[in-house]
Amino acid sequence: MRRILFILAFIGIIASVYAAFIYAPTEPQMGHIQRIFYFHMGTVWVATIAFIIVFIASIIYLWKGGRKWDILAYCSAELGVLFLTLTIITGSVWAKPIWGTWWTWDPQLTTTFILWILYIVYLVLRASAGNDTKKAKYAAVFAIIAFIDLPLVYISVRVMRGISPVVFGPGGGGIAPEMMNALLINMAACTLLFIILLLERIDLERMKDAVAKLKLSEN
Amino acid sequence: MLKGKLKFIIAIGVIALTVSYLVYGGVKDTMVYYLTVEELMAQVPTVYDTKVRVSGVVVPGTIVKDTDGALEFKITDGSQTIDVAYDGIVPDIFADDVEAVVEGVYAKNDVFEADTLLAKCPTKYESTDSLYEEKESTY
Incomplete structure (x- = not known):
């Protein structure tokens, strides 16, 4: 099962690179730099899913308890931060030639920056809690509160003045059909990669637990 | 504990x-990430010499580039227009009809002295193929 996922993700990533760099047409106004868009969207899509998982897993953890939900939330948050970091980097590289700056405090960028900080804080909180379940629950409360910012990232760009483009949904300009195909391939590949990384990361966390148990039983 | x-x-x-x-x-x-030209003009004269961010569409044909690289152009919100002076790095997509965001001060001589020039990227990503089609049809 895991092996099939690996193979699918491998093919997916090669396909997404091909789709973004060769298959997708060149945007006439922005040129080749626009191709970053596919990776920018792919990573932010994964970050969004990851934070939704953190939110749901944290609620279940507080509600029903169970170390597996705690593990799921923590591992997913870690990947969420990783992918959001990639989103911010790709966005920055894109913005420099197009907007003329690496960064500006536009509503969407500001809310995204806050989102990034919030989940880094969550990671620090959860990591410092160790195997103290009470502190782990505090961290889960924090993760649930932090989630409030996620919809703001998407809403702010639509209701507030800014420089970030609204491409999709009402008021958005839309993209050429080939670009949409390239984007979907990229999002699918990123999702597969995320699932694999998440499963591996969860395994790692379980192994840590097993080692801790073994050490305890030896003493 | x-x-x-x-x-x-x-x-x-x-x-x-x-x-x-x-x-x-x-x-x-x-x-309010930026003011419109109209909002800026409504704040005259209190807005003089305070740092603001203003957005408007670059009026076609008004971009003048000095020999030393300094740039002058006009931005508009459709009804009102202001002059902008800028000296610095210009975004790749900056051109006529592009929505520009300028940061700086509106000076008393009614010229907006910008120290940052940003361009809003298009929200519609088109394929180059359509351009070729247009070109072909004009032949």
Whole structure:
């Protein structure tokens, strides 16, 4: 099962690179730099899913308890931060030639920056809690509160003045059909990669637990 | 144990405060990310010499580039127009009809002295194929 996922993700990533760099047409106004868009969207899509998982897993953890939900939330948050970091980097590289700056405090960028900080804080909180379940629950409360910012990232760009483009949904300009195909391939590949990384990361966390148990039983 | 708990609560408190400060600061500054030309003009003369961000569409044919690289152009919101003077790095897509965002001060001589020039990227990503089709049809 895991092996099939690996193979699918491998093919997916090669396909997404091909789709973004060769298959997708060149945007006439922005040129080749626009191709970053596919990776920018792919990573932010994964970050969004990851934070939704953190939110749901944290609620279940507080509600029903169970170390597996705690593990799921923590591992997913870690990947969420990783992918959001990639989103911010790709966005920055894109913005420099197009907007003329690496960064500006536009509503969407500001809310995204806050989102990034919030989940880094969550990671620090959860990591410092160790195997103290009470502190782990505090961290889960924090993760649930932090989630409030996620919809703001998407809403702010639509209701507030800014420089970030609204491409999709009402008021958005839309993209050429080939670009949409390239984007979907990229999002699918990123999702597969995320699932694999998440499963591996969860395994790692379980192994840590097993080692801790073994050490305890030896003493 | 109590000490540890107290430390933990203080840590959360500090973090929560820092985050709320960041949110507040961020929202306060970006509640209105930029002014329109009309809003800027409505604030004259109090707006003189205060740092503001203004957005408008570059009026076609008004971009003048000096020999030393300094740039002059006009931006409009459809009804009102202001002159902008800028010297610095120009975004790749800056051209006629592009929505520009300028940061700087509106000087008393009614020229907006920008120290940052940003261009809004298009929200519609087209294929180059359609351009070729248009070109072909004009032949």
